[in-house]
Amino acid sequence: MPGTTVGEALSDAKRSIERRDAEYLLSHLLGTSRASIIAHSDRQIDPAAAARFRQWVAARADGKPVAQILGVREFYGRDFAIDEHVLIPRPETETLVEQALARISKQKSLKTPANRRLSILDLGTGSGIVAITVKLEAPDCEVVAIDASAAALRNARANAATLNAPVRFLDSNWYGALDGQCFDVIVSNPPYVAVDDPHLSRGDLRFEPMMALTDQSPDGLASIRAITAGASVHLRPNGWLMLEHGYNQAEAVRQLMYAARLTAVQSTRDLAGIERVTSGQRPA
Structure with missing residues (x-):
């Protein structure tokens, strides 16, 4: 037959x-x-x-997303395993990585040759795409990645092992497990979708972990508020906080960074022309 x-x-x-x-x-x-x-x-x-x-x-x-069916999604030129416990990697998050790598390069140039090993923190790492990519693109940096989901951390650790990226993973709710440790750059793609956003019940988002999409706040900014408010305690002098956020949240995030006494606050547009990543610096 x-x-x-x-x-x-x-x-x-x-x-x-x-x-x-x-x-x-x-x-x-x-x-x-x-x-x-x-x-x-x-x-x-x-x-x-x-x-x-x-x-x-x-x-x-x-309705199941293609990436979840296949169990893999490409990000920054590498394949990452994903499952229903982590967000599906999105192209706009590459803007966060690109900005972080550019800032790391500039930070290195300001340090003496004997003191150029920078420390990077990724808050809410999910599948580990940001932390692992930063480690592989800037291998002389120390990278710490945090998530409050044990299932997400299992996924991230598996990706790090597959891609041979020595990242230190911690189970924590934002800064809780850091014991005062400070970093040169803090990056995060936190939950930022408002709790009543109708997109949460449509399309691929229905299959992604709700805690990674929304923190249940009316404006989607509760996690960003917490991260921004605690950043100065965990940033070294002249260190940078870099946050991915929603298409209409850039101005609100800039104001939160100003309120946290960060300086040189700026937003970067993604390939679609949307202000997608906002950064601020702790003063010296």
């Missing part, structure tokens, strides 16, 4: 999910590119693979 071809599998899948998702899922399953499966629509798929593809299509039709 003849098996299923790539073309037949895609044709069936596109009855229930978007064409791009179908092509991406099948190319991942077959270990090839989307262009290849389109060009070789007569390629035979073995029965086990065809069955798995149908399961994936059914999961996507139910």
Whole structure:
């Protein structure tokens, strides 16, 4: 009995999910590119693979995010394992990483050669994408990553082991476990969606951990308030706090940083032109 071809599998899948998702899922399953499966629509798929593809299509039709179906998402040129306990990595978070790396480079230039090992703190690390990427791009830095979710920390530690990134992970609610330790740069992509935002019950967000999306505050800023208020205690003189936030929160975050007596406060736009990351410096 003849098996299923790539073309037949895609044709069936596109009855229930978007064409791009179908092509991406099948190319991942077959270990090839989307262009290849389109060009070789007569390629035979073995029965086990065809069955798995149908399961994936059914999961996507139910709304499950592609990244959770595959258990992986690319970020900053590397593949990170993800599951239902962590946020799916988003392109805008690369803006946070880029700003952190630029600040690390500048901070190093201000230090003597014997004292250029910087310490970096990532608050609410989730799958570890920010902490691990910073460590791999700036390997001479000490990186500490914190999360209050044991399940998220398991995911982050697994990613760090896979990618050979020596990051120190701590189970803590923001600064609670740091015992006064100070850092040159603090970064965070905290929960910032307002509790009544209708997007929380739509699309992929329905499948992501609610505690990573919203802190249940009306304006989505409770976590950012806590992080900003405690930053000066855990920043070294001239150290920087860098926060990712929502599309309409930049002005509010700038005001919180000013209230925390941070200086040189500035917001950076992401590739979509949205003010996405706000930074402030502890005075010397």
